[in-house]
Amino acid sequence: MTNAYLSEIYSAIQGEGPLTGIRQIFARFSICDLHCIWCDTPESLIKNEFCTIEKIAGTRTFHRIKNPININDLLSHIKLLSPELHHSISLTGGEPLLYSDFLNIFLPRLKKEISLPVYLESGGHRPKELNKIINFLDYISMDFKLPSSANTGILWDKHKEFLEVSAKAKNLQNIWIKIVITNETLPDELIYSINLIKSVYKKNNPEIFLQPVTKTNSITPPDELELLKIQKELLNIYPKIRVIPQVHRLIGQM
Numbered sequence: 001m002t003n004a005y006l007s008e009i010y011s012a013i014q015g016e017g018p019l020t021g022i023r024q025i026f027a028r029f030s031i032c033d034l035h036c037i038w039c040d041t042p043e044s045l046i047k048n049e050f051c052t053i054e055k056i057a058g059t060r061t062f063h064r065i066k067n068p069i070n071i072n073d074l075l076s077h078i079k080l081l082s083p084e085l086h087h088s089i090s091l092t093g094g095e096p097l098l099y100s101d102f103l104n105i106f107l108p109r110l111k112k113e114i115s116l117p118v119y120l121e122s123g124g125h126r127p128k129e130l131n132k133i134i135n136f137l138d139y140i141s142m143d144f145k146l147p148s149s150a151n152t153g154i155l156w157d158k159h160k161e162f163l164e165v166s167a168k169a170k171n172l173q174n175i176w177i178k179i180v181i182t183n184e185t186l187p188d189e190l191i192y193s194i195n196l197i198k199s200v201y202k203k204n205n206p207e208i209f210l211q212p213v214t215k216t217n218s219i220t221p222p223d224e225l226e227l228l229k230i231q232k233e234l235l236n237i238y239p240k241i242r243v244i245p246q247v248h249r250l251i252g253q254m
């Protein structure tokens with residue numbers, strides 16, 4: 001596969017997880033096979049006819065090109081966004097692993113021609129696809145989707161397999177787990193998640209980022225007292241629990 005559907009390519013500040021604040025080039029792939037209730041990129045859930053591309057990094061002046069995009073063109077667009085100013089390239093979506101065959105050809109060329117570290121954001125439910133590209137990845141931000149609040153069905157087995165693939169990776173610098181929580185999240189599911197992570201990672205356990213959902217008309221994050229209670233309970237069984245909201249939203253970046 002030498003073509004892919006993308007919805008956006010642009011320069012922005014990473015607003016989630018341990019690398020919050022770094023500058024990245026975001027390559028946002030179209031289509032996702034999950035339908036999280038809080039999805040903040042609904043425009044990327046479908047096969048977009050056009051991809052919106054920033055002309056100069058950080059200026060928010062865009063042009064559109066027709067999808068699908070081939071590898072040469074994608075590399076050219078990334079090169080025009082001043083890669084030297086960026087920490088890494090974020091493969092995001094949608095679900096980028098739906099393009100694992102494309103990425104398997106694209107990522108070696110990206111590494112060779114641009115040499116930016118590669119940061120994958122994934123729903124954490126496509127272990128076979130992850131396995132195809134794991135050796136090209138430097139960072140993985142993996143989601144755990146909890147049945148009580150994500151509306152994605154039960155993904156425990158997929159999450160476990162995904163962790164197993166990442167645990168064997170040779171070049172990976174870091175993996176962490178992001179869990180979006182709402183006022184509907186069941187604490188038992190958080191504890192189940194931790195036990196599942198511990199069953200795979202016997203040491204060097206990945207950090208867990210509890211991300212209070214960004215409030216909408218229909219979804220509410222846990223309040224302060226609830227967050228303190230949840231974090232305290234989890235810290236009793238797992239030392240690496242941080243609570244961080246979507247920082248990019250706080251600075252008005254979508």
Ligand code: SF4
Binds near residue numbers: 032035
């Ligand atoms: S996995 Fe991400 S892109 Fe897919 S529906 Fe959930 S939030 Fe949206």
